[in-house]
Amino acid sequence: MNRDELQEKILTILTVDFEFSQPGLDDNLRDDHGFDSIDAIELLGKIEVILGITLTREEKEKAMEIRTINDVLDYIEAIDSSRHR
Amino acid sequence: MKRRVVITACSAITPIGWDKNDIIDSLRQGKSGVKPLRDDGLLNKHIHSRVFGTVDYPIDYGFKRQYRKTMGPVAYYACQVAQDVLEQANLSREFITSGRLGVAFGSTHGSPTVQRDIYRTFFQELDAKFSSIGAVDYLRSMVHTTAVNITRMFGITGRVIASSTACTTSSQSIGFGYEMIKFGMQDAMICGGADEYDTTTVAVFDNLLACSSAYNETPWRTPRPFDSKRDGLVVGEGGGAVLLEEYESAKRRGAKILGEIIGFACNNNGGDLILPNLAGITATLRLALQDAEISPGAVDFISAHATGTKMGDVIEAQAIAAVYGENTPFVTGLKSYMGHTMGTCGVIEVILTIYMMEQGFIAPTLNLEQVDERCGMLRHVREVTPAPIKIGAVQNFAFGGVNTCLIVKAGSELDK
Numbered sequence: 001m002n003r004d005e006l007q008e009k010i011l012t013i014l015t016v017d018f019e020f021s022q023p024g025l026d027d028n029l030r031d032d033h034g035f036d037s038i039d040a041i042e043l044l045g046k047i048e049v050i051l052g053i054t055l056t057r058e059e060k061e062k063a064m065e066i067r068t069i070n071d072v073l074d075y076i077e078a079i080d081s082s083r084h085r
Numbered sequence: 086m087k088r089r090v091v092i093t094a095c096s097a098i099t100p101i102g103w104d105k106n107d108i109i110d111s112l113r114q115g116k117s118g119v120k121p122l123r124d125d126g127l128l129n130k131h132i133h134s135r136v137f138g139t140v141d142y143p144i145d146y147g148f149k150r151q152y153r154k155t156m157g158p159v160a161y162y163a164c165q166v167a168q169d170v171l172e173q174a175n176l177s178r179e180f181i182t183s184g185r186l187g188v189a190f191g192s193t194h195g196s197p198t199v200q201r202d203i204y205r206t207f208f209q210e211l212d213a214k215f216s217s218i219g220a221v222d223y224l225r226s227m228v229h230t231t232a233v234n235i236t237r238m239f240g241i242t243g244r245v246i247a248s249s250t251a252c253t254t255s256s257q258s259i260g261f262g263y264e265m266i267k268f269g270m271q272d273a274m275i276c277g278g279a280d281e282y283d284t285t286t287v288a289v290f291d292n293l294l295a296c297s298s299a300y301n302e303t304p305w306r307t308p309r310p311f312d313s314k315r316d317g318l319v320v321g322e323g324g325g326a327v328l329l330e331e332y333e334s335a336k337r338r339g340a341k342i343l344g345e346i347i348g349f350a351c352n353n354n355g356g357d358l359i360l361p362n363l364a365g366i367t368a369t370l371r372l373a374l375q376d377a378e379i380s381p382g383a384v385d386f387i388s389a390h391a392t393g394t395k396m397g398d399v400i401e402a403q404a405i406a407a408v409y410g411e412n413t414p415f416v417t418g419l420k421s422y423m424g425h426t427m428g429t430c431g432v433i434e435v436i437l438t439i440y441m442m443e444q445g446f447i448a449p450t451l452n453l454e455q456v457d458e459r460c461g462m463l464r465h466v467r468e469v470t471p472a473p474i475k476i477g478a479v480q481n482f483a484f485g486g487v488n489t490c491l492i493v494k495a496g497s498e499l500d501k
Contacts, residue, residue: 019150034151038221042154045219 003073006050010072013046025069040064047076053083089332090266091499093340096169097325097436098162098279100138100423109440111422112448113469117305118423119319127201128284134296136304137287138321138424152238155224157196158281162324162429163231164238167275170328171239174340176273178240185272187243189262190232190279190326191254193428197283199226231279243271249428252390253351253483254278255325256431256491260349262329263491272331277432279324286427287320293359295394296320308393308425309452310418311402311460318392321424325432344439345499347476348377348492358485361400363407366480366488370408373478373490381409384492386447386477388434391418392425401480402460415472416463421451431481435493438477442495446471475501 001009007025014020020033029035044063048055055063059079066072097103100118101111111118120139122129129135146153146161156164167190171181180186194200203222224230229247236245244265248257255278262274280286290296297317300307309315335342350372354365374381387405391398398418405413419434420426426433441447447470456465475498479491 038154038224042219042221 003077006073006076009050010069013043014069017046023069027069028067029069040066043072051076051080055079086269088267088269090263090329090346091332091335091342092327092344092346092439093330093335093342094170094173094328095326095343095436095439096166096173097323097433098140098144098166099323099325099426099433100140100321103142103144105440108437109444112437112441113446115449115451116422117451118321119304119307121304122284122287123282125284128288132284132287132291133298134287134291134317134319135301136297136307136319136424137282138319138323138426139282140322148238152234155221155237156234157199157225157230159192159196159279160225160230160234162279162281163190163192163277163326164234166277166279166324166326167235167239170275170326174328180273182240182242184242186241187245187262187265187271187274188232188235188241189246189248189258189265189274189276190235191248191258191428192228192231192278192280193249193251193254193286195228195230196226196281197285198281235275241275250485250487251483252425252427252430253481253487253489254428254431256479256481256489257351257487259327259329259346259432259435259491260351260489263346263349266329266331272334274329275326276329277324277326278428280322280427280429282322290318290320297393306452308420310389310391310393310421310450311398311456311463311465312453313455313457315393315395315398315457318394318420319424321426323423323426323429323433325429325436327432327435342496342499344442344496345494346491347379347494348373349490350376351487351489354486354488356486361397361482362486363400363403365486366401366404366482367407369488369490370404370478370480373492374408377492379476379492384409384414384476384478385472386438386474387414387416388438388477388479389416389418390480390482391450392420393418397482399457399459401482402463406462411462413462413464414478415447415466415470417448417466418450419448421453431479431489431491434479434481435491438474438479438493442474442477442497445473447474
């Protein structure tokens with residue numbers, strides 16, 4: 001999956017499941033969309049489904065640094081490439 | 086320091102309506118909210134009682150996902166009635182978040198619907214379809230889910246009391262909220278309870294032979310409190326909230342005062358957890374009158390717990406007769422309209438009492454065709470009775486041997 005396809009998938013999840021209104025790639029998830037720790041855990045569950053993997057505890061803890069949608073995409077790409085190294 | 090505590094807003098989602106006028110119309114017209122038990126794909130085929138006090142009208146909650154994500158069905162009821170009372174009362178945002186407003190709210194056991202989904206993961210193969218236990222499932226199912234979803238949605242920072250004592254849950258909520266304000270710990274409290282559609286509760290009472298099963302084809306004819314042909318209770322669902330405020334501050338801000346809580350008692354039978362107990366119940370009724378500092382003769386109306394079980398109604402009738410003597414107040418069993426809404430029944434019965442106080446009538450006990458002679462010593466309301474209720478007593482008794490009685494004075498009688 002290339003970055004554009006991934007971006008489309010994540011934006012769909014954020015608008016449909018998380019009810020974001022007009023998300024921008026560099027919006028602050030928490031400040032601009034009320035995204036909280038509960039949402040973060042739920043989103044990680046969805047990322048696991050997209051990638052078809054189970055994230056390790058260390059990988060999940062790294063996700064706590066995510067602030068924007070671009071960060072989410074970077075995070076997924078980093079996980080994906082580390083798994084296929 | 087003892088302060089007076091008044092009711093300044095109320096809302097109930099019940100099997101006979103949510104809108105006040107719908108509820109009053111059902112009480113005046115004798116409309117029942119008892120319907121056939123739904124197919125839950127699990128227990129309903131094994132249950133003898135096939136009736137349920139059902140909320141079957143659509144409710145457009147309009148809650149944002151931010152709030153919905155931690156709510157099971159029970160919390161939807163709770164947050165909706167809490168929102169209703171806050172809108173009615175028009176409290177300032179500053180007060181709501183000041184720490185002087187608290188919440189006393191509960192349910193029988195959180196959200197059984199969510200708990201059932203959690204158990205599915207134990208009994209079925211884990212796969213993506215059912216997913217595993219979600220991050221928020223505990224928040225949606227936990228026993229205090231109603232109270233804290235209310236605090237979250239409205240930014241309330243005061244005390245939280247999450248009583249969970251089965252059928253006395255919401256009467257305790259009101260009673261404990263009343264005491265919080267009376268003794269100066271809080272200035273206002275949102276009090277109430279909720280319980281969602283759930284067949285496990287029906288199964289429990291069914292196994293105890295306490296559920297009605299003789300009227301499965303004619304649900305509106307049951308429950309039948311105090312009637313000689315009663316055959317048990319009918320489980321129901323709903324939610325209800327009242328806003329309690331300290332009297333002087335409510336008056337200062339020009340709030341509409343619907344009623345005053347003038348007395349509350351709560352005790353335990355100190356023994357059996359199921360059987361109704363005459364000594365325990367009688368003591369509760371007397372303690373409530375003592376707390377209100379009134380004589381039995383001052384009470385015009387009793388909203389009896391009256392679930393329609395064979396023994397419970399007789400013991401309650403004996404307790405009322407023991408406390409009130411030969412000339413009892415008017416007595417109505419309001420569960421006859423909607424079944425036993427479990428943790429919600431106390432607050433719903435307080436709200437219905439307030440509506441009747443406002444409207445100047447007393448609703449009869451539905452389905453009371455022939456009074457059981459063992460309950461014959463009470464002044465049963467048999468038809469819609471135009472009579473002003475100045476002071477009403479709302480009685481509730483629960484599994485676990487918990488008893489409550491709330492004494493409510495009509496808003497129109499406040500300074501008389």
